[in-house]
Amino acid sequence: MKEMMIDENEKKKDEKFLTDLCECYLFLHYKCVPDELLSICVPCLLKAALKKEECEEAQKEKEIALLALSHIDRYYFFRQELFLNEIKEIIQHHQEHRNLTQLAYQSAWTFLMNRLYYANNLESLIVNELHFGREAARELDELAKSVSRKIKEEDEIEKEGKEVFIIREWFCTINYFLSSCKLWNAEFVKLIGSIVRVFLFSKDNHRRISIQCVYLVSDLAKNRNIGIEALMDEGAIDLFSEEMNQSTLKVDTIGKCLFFFMNASERLKEKTDGEAEEAKRKTTKRKVFEKLEKEGFEDIITSLYGEISLINENVIDTLSINVYDYFVNI
Template identity: 55%
Template sequence: MREMMIDENKKKKEMNEKILTDLCECCLTLGFDFSFEFLSICVPCLLKAALKKEENEETQMEVEMALFALSSIGYCKVPKEMYLSELKEIIQYHQEHLNLTQLAYQSAWQFLIRRILCDRNLEDVIVNELHFGREAARELKELTRNVDWKRGKEEEKEKETKEVIMTRRWIDIVDNFLTWCALWKEGFVMLICSVVQVFRAAKVNNEEISSRCIYLFRSAAFNWNMKVEDLLKGGAVDAVLEEMKQSTLDDEVTFKCLEFFDFISMRLKGKEEEKMEEEKRKSMKKKVFEKLEEEGYEDAIASFHETFQLLNKECYDDFPLDISDYFLNI
């Protein structure tokens, strides 16, 4: 299939546009090939399909499938000349006219955010032109209101709601954004707030999503462009403390919680930012540790701080299997 498409393109033979679009969607969704030669055929083809603006259900589904296929492209390099102008038009048109489905809109963002890894110049477009923080926060708040979080666990396993799936996808892409983006704005506190809302809504009946929120907070704390003050304002510190109280806390989540506080602790030692005023740094440190002290965790965090220096933080297997039991019983 791949060879046929490339061969036809080289020979400049005409191929039915709908058939070519279907082939591109199939190949990308199944992860057949992400080579430059192949992407140079598929990306323009799918963006052309995604640019359709007719307001009918059939067109909406065609656009959704095209953008969903594009979101399947991994973290490989795609020249921005191949997609950026069209993708900006798609996102900005939706922001004005709300013509995309939830999945289509999220897929457009997922494709774009994944490109940051190979092209840091995209950050200004994503943050300042397309307003990712505002848009992601709005989408998450809307999903949190619409998800039936009280559905039974067995029922949820049998049939996940569309809203639950979309919430998971948004949490993952926001996690990627907070991991890689070096351009931080104070307004992103609302993005952290929206994830905290998802965490609190999901923590009783959807452990997977609540755990993903904890991983996201850990990613934010590890991003040295993210201010500790914003994690406090957004409620991330409180959310991680709430998670640590859970009687069913597993070892991997414990590890992420401890890393979260370890990263914050290191940054508040005075070397986080040269621009941070000493008094402000001390005030921030006091606020964080007062929260820990209120919950009785300050000694526990301190006792693990030196351990972190000896272990390979990238290797979760270095932690003993009973670490969460030990932590919860301190």
């Protein structure tokens, strides 16, 4: 295949055949792609994905090309001249014309996000120009509605349909963004709400997805660019309260729930600069206190206190052994 790809690239006679070869190679051999072949595959598949035709066959071809590109591991370095203008145009054209399938669009974002490993300068493009927070929120809302409708109409509980697969892929991309990027804007507040809505539809039907929601929102509490009030307003506290009332929870899931409240409590105890900001903090603190008191949250924490040492042996984020560090007092 390698020899055929190099040969076809030099001949430049059969573009469709070269595209097929590149797709097959990346799907079969994505863990070890020589630089020589990356310089062939990336431009070739981006060119295929840039085609403006919108018929069903063209959409499928673009979907396969972008899915193949998304398989390229983030640890591969290649020059931005090979991909940046093209992937930017693909994403922006879709935002304006909706010419890609849901899987194709998610794959385009995965391909771009994977390039962050060697290019932190892409953060501003991703956040401010391509509006990742807004787009991920919109896509998750649409996918959740689609899956919920199918469950209602066809009773497709616990089935790994295409939409469920795409949701899980979005979560992987969001998680990588959260661990790699420091930039944040107001659009990400809506993304929190979308993740919570996915949790609500999935908690009884797709347990793997609901647990991913718990992990994502728990990690968001560490980001000091996100206000605790925003987390509460978008339903994050409801998510954890509901999750911790489950009859059976795995140790790592309990750990993520406790980690969220430990971080929230710590941040609400910290005094802020300026009268207005301090008044806002106290108001938020009271709102959170009243909500958790209504939920009986302190009783839940107390019941789990004996497991914290066990949890700390099995999780990355260490939990406090002081039970009061999880409470919000006024």
